[in-house]
Amino acid sequence: TALPNTASSTAMQFDAAGNIYVVGSYVPTTKNFYAAFVAKLSADGSKLLYFTALAGSENDTANAVAVGSDGSAYVAGMTLSPDFPVTAGALLSTFAGGPQGFLAKVNPSGVLVYSTYIGGLASTEVTGMALDRSGNVFLSGTGGPNVQSTGTLPNPGFVLELDVTLSKVLLSASG
Numbered sequence: 001t002a003l004p005n006t007a008s009s010t011a012m013q014f015d016a017a018g019n020i021y022v023v024g025s026y027v028p029t030t031k032n033f034y035a036a037f038v039a040k041l042s043a044d045g046s047k048l049l050y051f052t053a054l055a056g057s058e059n060d061t062a063n064a065v066a067v068g069s070d071g072s073a074y075v076a077g078m079t080l081s082p083d084f085p086v087t088a089g090a091l092l093s094t095f096a097g098g099p100q101g102f103l104a105k106v107n108p109s110g111v112l113v114y115s116t117y118i119g120g121l122a123s124t125e126v127t128g129m130a131l132d133r134s135g136n137v138f139l140s141g142t143g144g145p146n147v148q149s150t151g152t153l154p155n156p157g158f159v160l161e162l163d164v165t166l167s168k169v170l171l172s173a174s175g
Contacts, residue, residue, distance in 0.1 A: 007025075011062070013065045022065075036054040038062060038104075056080075057081050067131075076139055078125040082095040084115070084117065085115050087115045092118065093117065096120065118144075119145065124143030124158075125141050126140070136164055136170060144172070145158070156174050158174040
């Protein structure tokens, strides 16, 4: 299986067929920055089924992955890119500056179908994710939508729940 030599994985998950989903970051050959990625490997690891870059013009890292019942991969992490590939209908389409979280969804073939920024006024990084039985998405990390920037680190943690359509916040809590 041929992942880029510079690929560094941070999380992995399996689908019902045993296929392996890996996320992390790598350095594209044409750029001098980290780009986030999601890759799908066959169950035995012998075939790269897709490799999808999630990248803007600055550093981007993927920290978490969850796999939906339909084989879609949900990927979350942190971006410094004001031009991160946010899709139409995104929950948050404007880059607020500084580190900002992101959530992306790719279909079973690896095509980006949804992407949004996650964050607020404080630096935000998504570090964990889970899907419930209904397909709602739970995100956790530091900073977050309800956190004001205080200028001191570390930022408090947050939990965010989005509905299955990724268009409505069901829960937003920070500590």
